[in-house]
Amino acid sequence: MTFEPARLPLMANVIRALSMDAVEAANSGHPGMPMGMADVATVLFTGHLKFDPKAPKWADRDRFVLSAGHGSMLIYSLLYLTGYAAPTIGDIRNFRQLTSPCAGHPENFLLEGVECTTGPLGQGIAMAVGMAMAERHLNAVFGDDLVDHRTWVIAGDGCLMEGINHEAIGLAGHLGLGRLNVLWDDNRITIDGATDLSTSEDIKARYEATGWHVTTCDGHDFADIERALEEAKADPRPSLVACRTLIGKGAPNKQGTSATHGSPLGAAEVAAARKELGWEAEPFVIPSDILADWHRAGEPGRAAHGAWAGRLEASPHKDEFRRRMAGDLPEGFSLASHIAGLIGAPQKIATRKASEIALAAINPALPETIGGSADLTGSNNTLAGGIGTFSNENYAGRYVYYGIREFGMAAAMNGMALHGGVIPYGGTFLVFTDYARGAIRLSALQRTRVIYVMTHDSIGLGEDGPTHQPIEHLASLRAMPNLLVMRPADAVETAECWEIALNQKERPSVLALTRQNLPQLRLKAGENHSAKGGYRLKAAQAPRKVVILATGSEVALAADCAAALEEQGVGADVVSMVCSELFDEQPEAYRADILPADALIVSIEAASTFGWQRYTGTGGLNIGLDRFGASAPASDLFARFGFTADSIVPQILNKLNA
């Protein structure tokens, strides 16, 4: 699409007007960024971004990520102006109010044109890396006819200063993701003041050192922006376009200062800006000729979409492509026969190994999985099923060597899941969910199907000691909304958990898996018991006095304790509480049956006891570890910290007799 050069400044000024008016109405928000990047965004949306406002979810659209999510009025303006069904001008008038999809930061679950939730700085670019990976992978699988698009990012200084930036651009540079273009709002201002208050970095040199193409432009010179974007598209490497801008451009007394960053301009400055910009329309009113121009911006995308639809219709891959982009598993997919095999030949293996065996069944059956590990492939057991390496030379590969980049991996997985067409899983040690936690939270908030394969899930990892032994991690992840935390007790439960995780279209999962071997406890064929979250693995023989809840490696210990109690005539149920989030979703009658009011409820988990009282009550017994671990062989640690039947059974008996 070509627009007369004279029209572009007017089109950009609409963004400025809407942004300052919306922030003013809300009396809260960030006008500086949308006003500063209005010109760059106008060039991007009128001449480069491939999108169809009438079909926001068109699979082959370019992805646009506003990594500097605080500048949310930029994307709301663009979506409204180009003719998306939402937001409406009424939504924009209600910016940052409870009833409006125009939230303080863009939320992927509120507006279709928002590809991902941004605001936590640095993660937008990192998710864009994942989107660009998914694009290249699906291109390799389905060809240029069906998949051939770019990922565009607008990022600020904060996105570049965060640690995750290093991980994300390192991955993108290494993988040669030339379809990724980052437009950096180089305004030299952060909240605290000028960037030179806290950084002296040569950002362009850093990106170049990381394998990126770098160019610069005057972010207020439309021709120069156009030149830079063309240059970025032409280069085979990922590109950083440093757009030199004036934050809050148009606000004559505040532009170029941190005063425009995170606060309304105030009525006087808004009036001055309107004068400066020659903007005479009332707040939230867009002159019809300018709106008409903006509506034309989506026309090339609509045409491209039409042509693409024809190609899809003619493609032999049509059904498979649609299935994958819809996120549906192949009809009839199940791990039932895999599980039947496990039950037929019980094994004593680590659940990380059981996960590998499950993946050997899953990966050939589900071509949409993309696995990986943050440099712990052999420890996380994430490589299975004959999937090749995903690399610059083989985007059809399905295994990613993420390097020592836990946060970057998790964010990239979010981006892949949001792109669609793939189901990402990736591994590290459970303790290092701390490093990736910001992205795990965005998995949960954005409702992405990302599967975290978190091995070495307790002091059972042994000698590596307290820095590597998770204590509080299970509790801290269980406290997070919309996340399944699963800790299977044996090979069968591990396969069940994989099946559950793969079927969560709108929820991420953490699989907490052992380093050490565990006996197989599930020996009979049947339904997926783990899907109930917690279930009775063994019913009391003697009259029931005790119910022991345990997870993962402690379920076998619970069974030992129960056996010892039964020997003394004390009936004890054993409940494997694989996933408390799923258990909490069961009907009350089911939960009451598992947690009867007339029994002593005991929890056993080699981790913080925090939270277990929701099942045991304050009158129950919580066996756990409310301190950091130590370095020693696992068996010594379990003994030292009291995870033995000899230590636990007397405590249960004492409690019963109290």
Place this chain on the structure above:
Amino acid sequence: MTFEPARLPLMANVIRALSMDAVEAANSGHPGMPMGMADVATVLFTGHLKFDPKAPKWADRDRFVLSAGHGSMLIYSLLYLTGYAAPTIGDIRNFRQLTSPCAGHPENFLLEGVECTTGPLGQGIAMAVGMAMAERHLNAVFGDDLVDHRTWVIAGDGCLMEGINHEAIGLAGHLGLGRLNVLWDDNRITIDGATDLSTSEDIKARYEATGWHVTTCDGHDFADIERALEEAKADPRPSLVACRTLIGKGAPNKQGTSATHGSPLGAAEVAAARKELGWEAEPFVIPSDILADWHRAGEPGRAAHGAWAGRLEASPHKDEFRRRMAGDLPEGFSLASHIAGLIGAPQKIATRKASEIALAAINPALPETIGGSADLTGSNNTLAGGIGTFSNENYAGRYVYYGIREFGMAAAMNGMALHGGVIPYGGTFLVFTDYARGAIRLSALQRTRVIYVMTHDSIGLGEDGPTHQPIEHLASLRAMPNLLVMRPADAVETAECWEIALNQKERPSVLALTRQNLPQLRLKAGENHSAKGGYRLKAAQAPRKVVILATGSEVALAADCAAALEEQGVGADVVSMVCSELFDEQPEAYRADILPADALIVSIEAASTFGWQRYTGTGGLNIGLDRFGASAPASDLFARFGFTADSIVPQILNKLNA
């Protein structure tokens, strides 16, 4: 100290022998790194590092940080060989066993020569940045006579690939920390294989772009190592020395491969290595002449220590310097008069503002505080008390503009606290504890007095929406061992919490503070009630049926609920549960008095309910928010999510009547 060149290879080979033997005996560990870096470490410890094995805590020693903590046998070997009291050779024989201080990863609380706990990759360098900051600050305060030392780091590829590396080196480059020297074990191997599996970065160019001096050396050529270290010391910028090494050097069949990284070499390869190295001594036996050489390595340090002790004795700053390095607050330090002032003139202010007021009293009284914020100074209210900016031009300043580097800030604060002589505090939003969590955990594990000023602590922050609204964060931090999580309810409690945090010599604190204004609830003079963790703010008037526990902004709501209940003749206590960790440390009788068995216990907190059942039991009532928040003005959100007396009181009455 000068050693004959011919002796150095022998001295280095002891490290190799000890490392492979200890890993072999433990049947677990990482021999590759100590064997690869033995030559570099030998040059460092025999000619550059300033240390006194007989006085490991000497204030003016150089700090040595083994950032690649998995190579722990390197530091254990060096400490033993140079004559530290611990570890003994017996400790090394028991590497990675329960009784040995030679843990899988080095732990600062197990060995005096270990400056910080490492293992979680990237954090060692980042803590070293904090140590170097503390050194320059104390140098500016106390002069060259008392403070004049370097910080040395050995780091691996993992430390450089992690995101935190970007934050740490950006800070160091900007602050011009020329006393910081990082020796990079450039072996081109990670656990998964060759580094080119996951990265294509020009690391040297990246460091140069960030304001560092960079040089390289052959890590197995003693003269070249010597040259590089001299060059690093001479340059006024922080230095990266790329030491080109062979991982596992000496193991003839495995060196240079990832097979040496994280597993024992095996008996056959150990035998081959002994042959290759010409090493004939039995395992764990050090030839006496080589041991004698190693013992000489500490002599220059001992002499320097002696001279320094004389200067200290003669210094007018002697007592103050000793006090600060001991971590003692000035005698009689108290916030009592500040609190008396608050009680005399009640105010309705945000607790973040109350924190600023407290800091205005604290900072002039405690010259050891070093404050800062990750680019949210005006929001975190962390700048108070007339402390100047810490910068390249003014290391005497006490306020750090950390930039948008939450993880780097937290790790730097750990390094400062470990260095000693300063008490660091730093701010960001509570939700971004996720970004810094890896370092918060190391604060807790290492027992450092770091104070996290975490504002915007609930949906009460309003319009910024769910990405910025903490939900699970209080619970997830409470689950962490050895961390105080404090959520004060008004200006008085905020001052009390500051007093508590400052007095924790071996424990970090998180202060969770509101964005929004809160009424002052504490109106009478008295002791520091918050120090009990939870206390009865208001006793029931009518016969007590209910106890309402609340924290922070919900305590006033709890008081409203209690008042409404009393109007209906239902007696209700209100308990401010400021810090549950401290409450749990109170005598049982105190806790039972606060949480009587015959009352309905209700918790109110605008956050996840996870964990509150430990006080309320399963029969109590938990008012909280077990979903993500939304973007709207705070008052709308509190109403929408049921945080009003109108919503809560009927739930309490229903429960009482059930």
